[in-house]
Amino acid sequence: xxxxxxxxxxxxxxxxxxxxxxxxxxxxxxxxxxxxxxxxxxxxxxxxxxxxxxxxxxxxxxxxxxxxxxxxxxxxxxxxxxxxxxxxxxxxxxxxxxxxxxxxxxxxxxxxxxxxxxxxxxxxxxxxxxxxxxxxxxxxxxxxxxxxxxxxxxxxxxxxxxxxxxxxxxxxxxxxxxxxxxxxxxxxxxxxxxxxxxxxxxxxxxxxxxxxxxxxxxxxxxxxxxxxxxxxxxxxxxxxxxxxxxxxxxxxxxxxxxxxxxxxxxxxxxxxxxxxx
Amino acid sequence: xxxxxxxxxxxxxxxxxxxxxxxxxxxxxxxxxxxxxxxxxxxxxxxxxxxxxxxxxxxxxxxxxxxxxxxxxxxxxxxxxxxxxxxxxxxxxxxxxxxxxxxxxxxxxxxxxxxxxxxxxxxxxxxxxxxxxxxxxxxxxxxxxxxxxxxxxxxxxxxxxxxxxxxxxxxxxxxxxxxxxxxxxxxxxxxxxxxxxxxxxxxxxxxxxxxxxxxxxxxxxxxxxxxxxxxxxxxxxxxxxxxxxxxxxxxxxxxxxxxxxxxxxxxxxxxxxxxxxxxxxxxxxxxxxxxxxxxxxxxxxxx
Numbered sequence: 001x002x003x004x005x006x007x008x009x010x011x012x013x014x015x016x017x018x019x020x021x022x023x024x025x026x027x028x029x030x031x032x033x034x035x036x037x038x039x040x041x042x043x044x045x046x047x048x049x050x051x052x053x054x055x056x057x058x059x060x061x062x063x064x065x066x067x068x069x070x071x072x073x074x075x076x077x078x079x080x081x082x083x084x085x086x087x088x089x090x091x092x093x094x095x096x097x098x099x100x101x102x103x104x105x106x107x108x109x110x111x112x113x114x115x116x117x118x119x120x121x122x123x124x125x126x127x128x129x130x131x132x133x134x135x136x137x138x139x140x141x142x143x144x145x146x147x148x149x150x151x152x153x154x155x156x157x158x159x160x161x162x163x164x165x166x167x168x169x170x171x172x173x174x175x176x177x178x179x180x181x182x183x184x185x186x187x188x189x190x191x192x193x194x195x196x197x198x199x200x201x202x203x204x205x206x207x208x209x210x211x212x213x214x215x216x217x218x219x220x221x222x223x224x225x226x227x228x229x230x231x232x233x234x235x236x237x238x239x240x241x242x243x244x245x246x247x248x249x250x251x252x253x254x255x256x257x258x259x260x261x262x263x264x265x266x267x268x269x270x271x272x273x274x275x276x277x
Numbered sequence: 278x279x280x281x282x283x284x285x286x287x288x289x290x291x292x293x294x295x296x297x298x299x300x301x302x303x304x305x306x307x308x309x310x311x312x313x314x315x316x317x318x319x320x321x322x323x324x325x326x327x328x329x330x331x332x333x334x335x336x337x338x339x340x341x342x343x344x345x346x347x348x349x350x351x352x353x354x355x356x357x358x359x360x361x362x363x364x365x366x367x368x369x370x371x372x373x374x375x376x377x378x379x380x381x382x383x384x385x386x387x388x389x390x391x392x393x394x395x396x397x398x399x400x401x402x403x404x405x406x407x408x409x410x411x412x413x414x415x416x417x418x419x420x421x422x423x424x425x426x427x428x429x430x431x432x433x434x435x436x437x438x439x440x441x442x443x444x445x446x447x448x449x450x451x452x453x454x455x456x457x458x459x460x461x462x463x464x465x466x467x468x469x470x471x472x473x474x475x476x477x478x479x480x481x482x483x484x485x486x487x488x489x490x491x492x493x494x495x496x497x498x499x500x501x502x503x504x505x506x507x508x509x510x511x512x513x514x515x516x517x518x519x520x521x522x523x524x525x526x527x528x529x530x531x532x533x534x535x536x537x538x539x540x541x542x543x544x545x546x547x548x549x550x551x552x553x554x555x556x557x558x559x560x561x562x563x564x565x566x567x568x569x570x571x572x573x574x575x576x577x578x579x580x
Binding site: 003007011014015090091092094095096097098099100101102274276277 | 323326327328329330346347349350352354355356358359360361362364365373374376377378379418421
């Protein structure tokens with residue numbers, strides 16, 4: 001299992017997947033940092049806008065985390081989308097499966113390899129966003145290990161789902177399916193927030209159902225709520241609109257998410273262990 | 278027995294990839310597995326190495342049922358549609374496969390350079406696999422299969438991408454393995470190659486084994502004979518017919534097939550005894566190609 005995990009990690013580095021992602025992430029963070037810097041500075045120079053500054057800083061933070069989640073989710077799907085199907089299509093796996101290892105080891109090894117890479121990347125990204133906002137606006141959002149853990153959990157959810165798909169779907173079909181499901185979660189999460197603002201129970205219910213189908217967005221909401229809307233916070237999450245979270249997803253949602261990851265991972269192992277290659 | 282296969286069947290929907298295959302392979306030999314394209318050669322090998330799951334039947338490799346991980350440490354496999362991680366160097370690829378075989382660091386240090394040298398890539402280990410030619414990729418695949426010094430090695434079309442020199446080298450490697458008591462299961466449709474090195478062969482057509490046995494015995498049977506005879510008479514033709522079953526006569530040229538080489542003198546006697554003049558008699562031992570084509574043709578006609 002660890003041999004496969006190490007090879008997977010090495011592949012991400014050698015094939016420059018990580019390098020391209022880091023370069024693009026740096027480009028995103030540079031643009032984001034410039035936007036936060038000048039947005040906040042110019043606002044400070046305007047007369048009569050002082051109270052707005054207190055509200056705009058958390059908005060900058062939530063936008064950074066939101067689009068950061070987006071980028072990392074894409075990385076998770078793109079990295080794992082062909083991890084089994086692609087290797088069957090190009091024949092690489094023919095020389096691996098007959099070796100003295102269980103097929104379970106192949107799935108878990110790849111999951112650990114990609115998961116480790118995504119977690120390292122997500123942690124750095126999270127801290128970078130917090131530092132950019134802190135140094136430019138003075139916002140003191142707490143750097144909590146639990147929040148970093150949740151930020152890392154988001155791509156892991158996508159990873160488990162994508163690894164499930166790659167055991168029986170073609171690479172293209174799996175990529176489309178995974179992105180569509182991610183989109184369902186994102187759109188559902190936004191509708192839920194709008195539902196809270198508009199006091200529409202139907203929209204809230206759509207959000208709840210979509211978060212059960214794809215819980216990545218609810219994990220994001222929990223991070224935002226923990227950082228910005230916890231008791232003692234000086235601003236209302238209502239001001240964050242669709243990027244914020246009016247209510248905190250419960251701990252049971254996290255338990256559900258844990259089972260969600262385990263379920264799809266177990267299904268990936270089950271299907272791959274019985275699949276003819 | 279190194280391989281024991283009992284009624285192994287693989288169905289793809291309603292189509293049989295392999296149908297009730299029964300086969301036993303003793304140790305210390307090169308076993309040739311022949312068949313036309315799509316006959317089921319690779320299907321059988323894939324079942325034996327764990328890539329495909331049989332629909333029914335059983336098989337034992339080195340005395341253990343299919344899928345036994347301990348046994349897989351003693352089995353090498355070179356797939357037909359080989360492709361390796363092109364972003365690794367040859368050495369790194371072998372170290373990765375050595376790790377999959379759970380070899381110790383000391384074993385890796387010993388075996389990796391040894392197998393690279395054996396397949397003729399001793400000085401190419403630092404190059405990326407992606408920069409290898411197709412023939413070199415096949416060689417590095419063979420090196421992966423040889424890595425654990427396996428008791429049994431499955432080679433699925435191992436020389437398909439090699440030039441004549443490379444083919445000869447691979448044949449030499451197979452012969453050396455046999456001389457060391459290893460068993461080689463050679464899957465190929467290159468009949469000349471099989472004829473040159475195999476001890477026993479099985480021929481598969483449309484998913485069924487159509488013949489199996491020692492190569493020498495299979496080829497010892499039929500002999501093709503061509504005779505130039507003058508003075509053909511009905512009694513002579515009757516006698517020839519009794520000896521060989523059927524024959525073709527075009528003018529003074531007679532072509533027939535004998536079951537045994539020992540019947541040739543009786544053939545000449547029959548001609549002379551019946552007043553014929555025998556000007557020439559040429560015999561030719563059946564080749565594996567003749568046998569293969571006959572068996573595959575018969576199978577096709579029966580279907």
